[in-house]
Amino acid sequence: MGARTPDQIDPIETAKELGIEVTFGHLKGATARIFRVGSKARIRVSDDIVKEGRRRTSITHEVGHFALGHELPAEGDPASWFKASCEYRSKRDERDADILAIEHLTPAPMVEPYCCVTPVDLHAVSAIERVFTASPVMSAMRFAELSPEPCAAVYSERGVIKWMKPSRTFPTHLDGGTSLARESIASGFFDRGALTEEPKRLQASAWLGSSKHVDPEHEIIEHAMVIPEPGWGGVLSLLWLPNWTRRAPAEPKHNR
Ligand SMILES: [Zn+2]
Known part of the structure:
Protein backbone atom coordinates (compact mmCIF):
# COMPACT_ATOMS: atom_id res chain seq x y z
CA MET A 1 0.00 0.00 0.00
CA GLY A 2 2.98 2.29 -0.43
CA ALA A 3 4.14 2.39 3.20
CA ARG A 4 7.85 3.08 3.44
CA THR A 5 8.15 3.28 7.21
CA PRO A 6 6.27 1.40 9.97
CA ASP A 7 4.32 4.48 11.06
CA GLN A 8 2.78 4.71 7.58
CA ILE A 9 1.09 1.28 7.95
CA ASP A 10 -2.53 2.02 8.76
CA PRO A 11 -5.07 -0.82 8.41
CA ILE A 12 -8.03 1.56 8.18
CA GLU A 13 -6.38 3.47 5.35
CA THR A 14 -5.57 0.16 3.67
CA ALA A 15 -9.24 -0.87 3.89
CA LYS A 16 -10.40 2.44 2.43
CA GLU A 17 -7.82 2.19 -0.34
CA LEU A 18 -9.42 -1.13 -1.32
CA GLY A 19 -12.86 0.49 -1.39
CA ILE A 20 -14.00 -0.98 1.93
CA GLU A 21 -16.12 1.24 4.14
CA VAL A 22 -15.06 1.23 7.80
CA THR A 23 -17.58 1.92 10.59
CA PHE A 24 -17.31 1.83 14.37
CA GLY A 25 -20.00 0.67 16.75
CA HIS A 26 -21.29 -2.14 18.91
CA LEU A 27 -20.13 -5.58 17.80
CA LYS A 28 -20.81 -8.88 19.51
CA GLY A 29 -18.08 -11.50 19.91
CA ALA A 30 -15.35 -9.95 17.73
CA THR A 31 -13.11 -6.92 17.44
CA ALA A 32 -13.89 -6.49 13.72
CA ARG A 33 -16.09 -8.15 11.10
CA ILE A 34 -16.47 -7.73 7.37
CA PHE A 35 -19.74 -7.85 5.43
CA ARG A 36 -20.68 -7.74 1.78
CA VAL A 37 -22.90 -4.78 0.97
CA GLY A 38 -24.06 -5.16 -2.62
CA SER A 39 -20.88 -5.31 -4.67
CA LYS A 40 -18.90 -3.54 -1.96
CA ALA A 41 -17.76 -4.39 1.54
CA ARG A 42 -17.95 -2.84 4.95
CA ILE A 43 -15.83 -3.56 8.03
CA ARG A 44 -17.49 -2.95 11.33
CA VAL A 45 -15.01 -2.30 14.15
CA SER A 46 -16.05 -2.78 17.77
CA ASP A 47 -15.91 0.35 19.89
CA ASP A 48 -15.03 -1.74 22.95
CA ILE A 49 -11.73 -0.74 24.47
CA VAL A 50 -9.02 -3.13 23.31
CA LYS A 51 -5.33 -2.72 22.82
CA GLU A 52 -4.48 -0.94 19.59
CA GLY A 53 -2.34 -3.87 18.41
CA ARG A 54 -5.29 -6.22 18.69
CA ARG A 55 -7.56 -3.81 16.84
CA ARG A 56 -5.06 -3.42 14.00
CA THR A 57 -4.64 -7.19 13.69
CA GLU A 75 -25.12 -7.76 6.11
CA GLY A 76 -28.61 -8.56 7.37
CA ASP A 77 -28.56 -12.14 6.02
CA PRO A 78 -28.02 -14.47 8.98
CA ALA A 79 -27.99 -17.57 6.75
CA SER A 80 -24.84 -16.36 4.96
CA TRP A 81 -23.27 -16.01 8.38
CA PHE A 82 -23.11 -19.74 8.91
CA LYS A 83 -20.77 -20.34 6.02
CA ALA A 84 -18.82 -17.13 5.62
CA SER A 85 -18.06 -15.64 9.05
CA HIS A 104 0.94 -6.37 6.10
CA LEU A 105 1.41 -5.08 9.66
CA THR A 106 5.01 -6.23 10.10
CA PRO A 107 6.50 -6.49 6.59
CA ALA A 108 9.58 -8.71 6.66
CA PRO A 109 11.99 -6.13 5.13
CA MET A 110 11.01 -3.57 7.80
CA VAL A 111 10.86 -5.88 10.82
CA GLU A 112 13.89 -8.06 10.07
CA PRO A 113 16.45 -5.59 11.51
CA TYR A 114 14.56 -5.75 14.83
CA CYS A 115 14.80 -9.56 14.79
CA CYS A 116 18.53 -9.83 14.06
CA VAL A 117 19.61 -8.82 17.57
CA THR A 118 21.08 -10.31 20.73
CA PRO A 119 20.47 -10.81 23.53
CA VAL A 120 17.21 -12.52 22.60
CA ASP A 121 14.67 -11.43 25.19
CA LEU A 122 11.30 -9.69 25.51
CA HIS A 123 12.94 -6.27 25.38
CA ALA A 124 13.73 -7.04 21.73
CA VAL A 125 10.11 -8.11 21.22
CA SER A 126 8.72 -4.97 22.84
CA ALA A 127 10.68 -2.84 20.36
CA ILE A 128 8.64 -4.49 17.58
CA GLU A 129 5.44 -3.97 19.59
CA ARG A 130 6.23 -0.29 19.94
CA VAL A 131 7.46 0.50 16.44
CA PHE A 132 4.77 -1.49 14.59
CA THR A 133 1.92 -1.05 17.13
CA ALA A 134 1.54 -4.83 17.17
CA SER A 135 0.26 -7.13 19.92
CA PRO A 136 2.87 -8.79 22.15
CA VAL A 137 1.96 -12.26 20.86
CA MET A 138 2.22 -11.29 17.22
CA SER A 139 5.50 -9.47 17.87
CA ALA A 140 7.00 -12.48 19.64
CA MET A 141 5.93 -14.88 16.89
CA ARG A 142 7.30 -12.60 14.21
CA PHE A 143 10.55 -12.24 16.13
CA ALA A 144 10.97 -16.02 16.39
CA GLU A 145 10.05 -16.47 12.73
CA LEU A 146 12.73 -14.09 11.46
CA SER A 147 15.48 -14.36 14.10
CA PRO A 148 18.65 -16.18 12.99
CA GLU A 149 19.26 -17.20 16.65
CA PRO A 150 18.05 -20.55 18.05
CA CYS A 151 14.99 -19.25 19.91
CA ALA A 152 11.28 -19.90 20.28
CA ALA A 153 8.11 -18.24 21.51
CA VAL A 154 6.13 -20.63 23.71
CA TYR A 155 2.62 -19.98 25.02
CA SER A 156 1.37 -21.93 28.02
CA GLU A 157 -1.76 -22.04 30.16
CA ARG A 158 -2.35 -23.75 33.53
CA GLY A 159 1.09 -25.32 33.61
CA VAL A 160 0.86 -26.86 30.13
CA ILE A 161 2.34 -25.80 26.77
CA LYS A 162 -0.37 -24.74 24.31
CA TRP A 163 1.77 -23.94 21.25
CA MET A 164 5.24 -22.82 20.23
CA LYS A 165 6.78 -20.94 17.34
CA PRO A 166 10.43 -21.92 16.81
CA SER A 167 13.01 -19.94 14.86
CA ARG A 168 14.46 -21.74 11.84
CA THR A 169 17.56 -22.68 13.82
CA PHE A 170 15.80 -23.86 17.00
CA PRO A 171 16.75 -27.52 17.30
CA THR A 172 13.53 -29.12 18.41
CA HIS A 173 9.76 -28.86 18.70
CA LEU A 174 7.82 -28.78 21.97
CA ASP A 175 4.47 -30.50 21.68
CA GLY A 176 1.24 -28.88 22.85
CA GLY A 177 0.04 -30.61 26.04
CA THR A 178 3.55 -31.04 27.49
CA SER A 179 3.75 -30.11 31.20
CA LEU A 180 6.15 -27.32 32.15
CA ALA A 181 9.25 -28.06 34.20
CA ARG A 182 9.07 -26.64 37.74
CA GLU A 183 12.21 -24.51 37.27
CA SER A 184 10.69 -22.53 34.38
CA ILE A 185 9.39 -19.01 34.93
CA ALA A 186 6.09 -19.97 33.31
CA SER A 187 5.58 -22.84 35.75
CA GLY A 188 6.41 -20.54 38.69
CA PHE A 189 3.59 -18.27 37.62
CA PHE A 190 1.05 -21.09 37.46
CA ASP A 191 2.27 -22.65 40.76
CA ARG A 192 2.70 -19.55 42.87
CA GLY A 193 1.13 -16.68 40.93
CA ALA A 194 4.48 -14.90 40.82
CA LEU A 195 6.25 -14.01 37.60
CA THR A 196 10.00 -13.48 37.53
CA GLU A 197 10.37 -10.37 35.42
CA GLU A 198 14.04 -10.71 34.48
CA PRO A 199 15.41 -13.22 31.98
CA LYS A 200 16.37 -16.45 33.78
CA ARG A 201 19.19 -18.88 32.99
CA LEU A 202 18.20 -22.52 33.12
CA GLN A 203 19.62 -25.82 31.97
CA ALA A 204 18.35 -26.71 28.51
CA SER A 205 16.82 -29.91 29.90
CA ALA A 206 14.25 -27.81 31.83
CA TRP A 207 12.59 -26.92 28.55
CA LEU A 208 13.88 -29.48 26.07
CA GLY A 209 13.99 -32.63 28.23
CA SER A 210 16.52 -35.10 26.85
CA SER A 211 16.86 -33.70 23.35
CA LYS A 212 19.35 -35.54 21.17
CA HIS A 213 20.45 -32.22 19.66
CA VAL A 214 21.26 -30.22 22.79
CA ASP A 215 23.48 -31.07 25.74
CA PRO A 216 21.06 -31.13 28.72
CA GLU A 217 23.40 -28.82 30.63
CA HIS A 218 23.62 -26.24 27.85
CA GLU A 219 22.30 -22.88 28.95
CA ILE A 220 18.79 -21.84 27.92
CA ILE A 221 17.45 -18.39 28.72
CA GLU A 222 13.77 -17.79 29.36
CA HIS A 223 12.13 -14.38 29.51
CA ALA A 224 8.40 -14.45 30.21
CA MET A 225 5.33 -12.26 30.43
CA VAL A 226 1.66 -12.74 31.22
CA ILE A 227 -0.62 -11.99 28.27
CA PRO A 228 -3.37 -9.85 29.73
CA GLU A 229 -5.69 -9.73 26.73
CA PRO A 230 -9.21 -11.15 27.00
CA GLY A 231 -9.29 -14.77 25.89
CA TRP A 232 -5.59 -15.24 26.71
CA GLY A 233 -4.37 -14.99 30.32
CA GLY A 234 -1.49 -17.46 29.95
CA VAL A 235 2.26 -16.97 29.88
CA LEU A 236 4.38 -16.23 26.84
CA SER A 237 7.98 -17.41 27.24
CA LEU A 238 10.75 -16.44 24.87
CA LEU A 239 13.46 -19.12 24.91
CA TRP A 240 17.01 -18.68 23.63
CA LEU A 241 19.94 -21.08 23.35
CA PRO A 242 22.95 -18.73 23.26
CA ASN A 243 26.13 -20.13 21.68
CA TRP A 244 24.39 -23.23 20.44
CA THR A 245 25.15 -24.53 16.97
CA ARG A 246 24.01 -27.73 15.38
CA ARG A 247 26.71 -30.35 15.53
CA ALA A 248 27.85 -31.57 12.16
CA PRO A 249 26.48 -35.06 11.55
CA ALA A 250 28.97 -37.79 12.47
CA GLU A 251 31.19 -38.99 9.63
CA PRO A 252 29.95 -42.30 8.32
CA LYS A 253 32.30 -45.14 9.27
CA HIS A 254 33.95 -46.89 6.39
CA ASN A 255 34.80 -50.56 6.54
CA ARG A 256 38.19 -51.21 5.08
ZN1 LIG B 1 -11.42 -14.67 9.67
Missing part, protein backbone atom coordinates in the same frame (compact mmCIF):
# COMPACT_ATOMS: atom_id res chain seq x y z
CA SER A 58 -8.41 -7.79 13.66
CA ILE A 59 -9.08 -5.15 11.01
CA THR A 60 -6.26 -6.40 8.79
CA HIS A 61 -7.45 -10.00 9.17
CA GLU A 62 -10.85 -8.91 7.80
CA VAL A 63 -9.17 -6.95 5.00
CA GLY A 64 -7.31 -10.20 4.29
CA HIS A 65 -10.57 -12.09 3.64
CA PHE A 66 -11.53 -9.38 1.15
CA ALA A 67 -8.14 -9.20 -0.56
CA LEU A 68 -7.95 -13.01 -0.86
CA GLY A 69 -11.38 -13.18 -2.49
CA HIS A 70 -13.00 -15.21 0.31
CA GLU A 71 -16.78 -15.33 0.43
CA LEU A 72 -18.14 -12.62 2.74
CA PRO A 73 -21.37 -12.79 4.74
CA ALA A 74 -24.06 -10.36 3.59
CA CYS A 86 -14.75 -16.23 10.81
CA GLU A 87 -16.40 -18.71 13.18
CA TYR A 88 -17.45 -20.95 10.28
CA ARG A 89 -14.83 -20.49 7.58
CA SER A 90 -12.28 -23.16 6.83
CA LYS A 91 -9.14 -23.23 8.98
CA ARG A 92 -7.14 -22.73 5.80
CA ASP A 93 -8.91 -19.45 4.94
CA GLU A 94 -8.51 -18.24 8.54
CA ARG A 95 -4.82 -19.05 8.44
CA ASP A 96 -4.35 -17.28 5.12
CA ALA A 97 -6.07 -14.13 6.44
CA ASP A 98 -3.81 -14.27 9.51
CA ILE A 99 -0.70 -14.57 7.35
CA LEU A 100 -1.79 -11.64 5.22
CA ALA A 101 -2.37 -9.57 8.39
CA ILE A 102 1.08 -10.41 9.76
CA GLU A 103 2.83 -9.62 6.48
